[in-house]
Every structure is written in C-alpha cells, then in structure tokens.
C-alpha cells in the first residue's frame with residue numbers, strides 16, 4: 384500500500400521536471416507496480432483532481448476551512464499563518480512551513496496512506512448541513528496532525544485543485560501507454576469515452592489492449608465532446624471540405640444529454656452535471672425523446688424570439704436555488720445537432736447517418752429543436768446561411784463533413800467554424816484588486832494568465848469592459864476563491880477563464896510570460912471552459928507574430 388509520503392516525495396521530484404517526455408516516463412515507472420486502488424487515486428491526485436469532473440461529489444473545503452484546520456493542527460496563530468501565506472504566495476508551500484513549525488508532535492502518529500486520504504475525502508464529500516463544516520475541520524486537522532511538511536504541501540494543493548506539477552492529460556496518456564506497453568491512441572480513446580483516467584489506468588493494467596478496446600460508452604457517464612477548428616473564410620472552408628453540412632453556430636452553451644432508465648442527465652461543456660439547474664429541459668426530454676440515447680446540442684436563451692447574450696445561459700447553468708424563478712426569467716431552448724448513442728454506439732457512424740438517427744430519436748417541440756443542416760458545396764449558399772445566422776443574432780456557421788465520424792474530444796478538420804468576431808484570448812483569472820470608493824466592496828480588476836506547459840504564467844490585467852452588474856456577479860463568484868489578500872491585492876485559486884479582447888499584444892518583461900496585452904477588455908466569463916482549456920503561451924506568441932503580417 385502506498386503511503387502519502389511516498390506520493391508527496393514523488394510529486395516534489397517531478398515538480399522540478401519540465402520535459403514532458405521525462406515526466407511521462409517517471410510517472411510510468413511510478414504507477415507500474417501499484418495496486419488498483421492506489422493506481423486509481425494516484426492518477427487522479429497527480430492531475431490535481433479528487434473526483435473526475437462529471438462526478439457530482441465535492442469535498443467542499445475552501446480556504447477558510449484550510450486556515451482553521453492548519454491553526455488547530457499546529458497551534459500557530461492565524462496571524463502567523465497569514466504572514467507565511469503572504470510570504471510564500473502559495474498555499475501549499477505555506478502549509479508545508481506551518482507544519483514544519485508544528486509545536487506539538489503526537490506520539491502515536493498513524494502513517495497516512497493514499498487510501499486513507501481518499502477515505503477521508505470521501506467522508507467529507509458525504510457531509511452536508513448543520514455541523515458539517517466543523518466535522519470537516521476536524522477531519523482535516525487530523526490529516527494535518529499526522530502529516531509531515533511535504534505531505535501537507537500536496538494535501539493542501541490537492542484540496543485547492545492545483546498541484547503545480549504541469550501534469551496534464553497528454554502526459555498521463557503517455558505514462559499509461561508506456562507503463563503497460565500500449566498504443567497511446569487507444570489509451571486516449573478509452574479516456575475520451577470514459578472521462579476517467581483513473582479507470583483507464585486500472586483497465587490498462589489488468590486487461591491491456593483488449594480491455595481498453597472493449598470500454599464502451601455508457602449512459603449517464605459523459606463522453607468528451609467533439610470540437611471544431613477555425614476556418615479562415617467561406618471559400619477555403621468549402622474548398623477544403625468539398626460537400627459540407629452547414630448549420631448555424633448558435634450562441635449558447637454546449638450540452639450533452641443522456642436519457643435512459645427513466646433518468647435524464649445533462650452535462651455542460653466542462654462535463655459538469657447541470658441537470659438540476661435545467662428542470663424544464665429534462666421534462667421536455669422525457670416527453671419528446673426516445674429512451675436510451677445520448678444527444679449533443681447547444682442550449683440558448685431566447686426572449687421575444689431573439690437570442691439573449693450567452694451569459695444568461697451560463698447564469699442558468701450555475702443557478703443552485705430559486706430555479707423556478709429563473710426558468711421564467713431566462714427561457715431556454717436546445718438545438719440538437721448530433722447523437723452519439725441510441726442503444727448502439729454511433730461515434731464511428733458517418734454524420735449523415737447520425738443525423739437520420741437523431742431525427743428518429745427526437746420529436747421537436749417549443750423547447751427542443753433539431754438544428755437545420757443543409758448539405759452544399761456552393762460558397763454562395765453558405766454565405767446566405769451565414770448571413771441568416773448573424774441576422775438571427777447567432778455567431779456564424781459550422782461546416783461539417785457529412786461522412787465524418789464523431790471524434791470525442793478532438794478539435795479536428797471535420798468540423799469547421801466560421802465566426803465574424805476578431806480573435807480573443809481565453810485566459811485564467813489568477814488574481815485581482817478591490818475597487819476604489821463606491822466600488823470598494825467590488826473586485827474591479829483581474830490578473831490573467833495563460834498556460835505554459837501546464838503551468839500558469841501571467842500576461843496582463845483587465846479592468847475595463849465590465850458593467851456594474853458584471854462586477855457584482857464576478858465578486859460573488861471570485862470571493863470564495865481568494866487565497867490571500869494584501870492591501871487591495873488578492874490572489875485567487877485558479878478556477879475560471881475570462882475571454883478578453885485587446886488592441887495589441889506586446890513583448891514585455893513586466894509579466895513572466897514575456898508578453899503583455901495593450902488595452903485589454905473583458906468580453907465574458909467563459910464558465911464553460913476549464914483552466915486547462917485556456918489559451919497557451921504558444922497561441923499568444925502566434926497572435927503576437929501574426930500582428931506583423933496584417
């Protein structure tokens with residue numbers, strides 16, 4: 384059985400490695416001889432996850448509870464803890480120092496194992512209601528009491544969901560492939576349909592190639608969504624594809640809807656379970672859809688026949704209370720454009736045939752629609768559809784290869800998107816500042832970072848483009864994510880992505896990325912994107928270079 388200390392020490396070694404090849408090879412040797420449970424947990428933990436994203440469970444431990452547990456475990460004052468956190472600018476390192484200063488050491492320390500940590504997390508996830516906070520602090524305090532400094536570093540980071548190891552999905556895929564001598568594509572495919580690298584690793588270890596091949600799409604467990612590439616213009620897109628199935632690109636939010644065994648489950652683009660926020664859609668599905676299917680589509684908000692801005696849709700997705708009120712305030716429709724399961728796995732069927740199956744599975748209603756799909760090779764016709772989409776308040780068009788399979792999780796050439804808007808950046812919000820005067824209670828500027836080999840590096844700060852309502856809402860969202868504050872400045876646990884526009888990208892030593900944005904402007908909260916889907920430094924560099932070609 385693996386001790387948490389062995390795991391933490393391994394993490395501290397790979398934290399210093401930046402070569403992806405070496406990372407996957409080290410991880411592959413480390414996981415090779417683990418038993419099933421340890422293997423499952425190590426794979427998730429190393430990626431900074433306690434549960435796969437689609438799993439409803441969460442441990443519900445924020446910064447406040449962490450502080451409290453560290454205080455109780457060590458007897459060190461809140462003030463001292465805050466000073467250390469400020470000094471280290473990293474909760475994990477601060478926790479390590481705090482535990483190192485621990486005043487009392489207990490005599491009978493039970494050694495922490497990975498399995499024990501998992502057991503405690505699972506117990507925390509089950510707690511709710513009165514007294515649950517207190518109980519969580521107790522459990523966490525116990526963990527900290529029996530942990531060594533280095534264990535405290537990674538326990539803390541795990542709880543905050545940022546391991547800072549630079550280990551993303553690609554590295555895990557390669558590590559699993561290497562450990563059991565398997566084709567990386569096969570490992571990836573198993574992941575795309577199960578969304579659980581822990582499970583994939585266990586199957587790879589015990590059943591090898593055959594096991595991975597026989598992993599099947601199952602109802603109520605999400606499949607990664609197929610994505611689109613940007614097309615330069617209509618002519619080149621049509622030329623590239625020959626005959627294309629053209630659809631409106633709806634300005635809403637992606638959903639994958641599973642209906643089977645009397646149950647409806649709705650997953651967002653991030654594969655979070657959003658079923659309870661969308662009760663009217665679930666009801667309509669029960670009334671109008673054949674049971675035993677997985678559908679792919681876009682939810683939009685429509686009022687008086689016009690689509691409402693995309694933010695409203697996300698407001699609905701996030702809503703946890705007073706849902707009935709919201710159903711009236713922000714009415715939704717779903718436009719389905721694909722089907723990936725109808726009792727039979729359909730991902731390898733051509734789009735043409737999937738569309739036919741889609742028509743058979745869904746009866747259209749006021750709320751449920753099937754996206755119109757026109758097959759053409761005439762750029763003029765595409766242009767017409769494009770204008771009609773923009774006139775109706777949508778984003779542009781999608782061109783889809785009618786003969787293509789559904790490739791989960793891939794941004795490939797089979798789906799091309801044509802949008803009217805300029806290039807924006809999707810960046811992770813890592814810090815911010817409180818406003819002045821009347822806006823003193825609101826966060827009013829936000830620090831942004833892009834991904835560099837799985838790590839976050841800053842590229843700028845955005846303080847314009849927000850309405851007062853935006854700031855009120857963002858303050859509510861970001862307040863619980865504050866890791867520490869100093870004067871007006873705050874550092875956030877990285878969880879959300881902003882889409883920002885800018886006038887220009889400049890080279891600048893001001894930020895660690897080496898780039899800075901000139902006149903950045905907030906466009907929207909990309910609540911549908913997770914941190915690891917934000918833009919990379921390579922994209923920033925490419926856009927920077929592109930400026931000279933204009």
Ligand code: AMP
Nearest residue numbers: 611630631632633636637681720754781
């Ligand atoms: P983007 O988010 O800009 O990469 O564009 C891809 C997204 O467009 C998808 O993830 C969907 O949420 C959305 N979308 C809107 N209409 C369609 C459509 N007809 N087919 C596929 N995706 C669509």
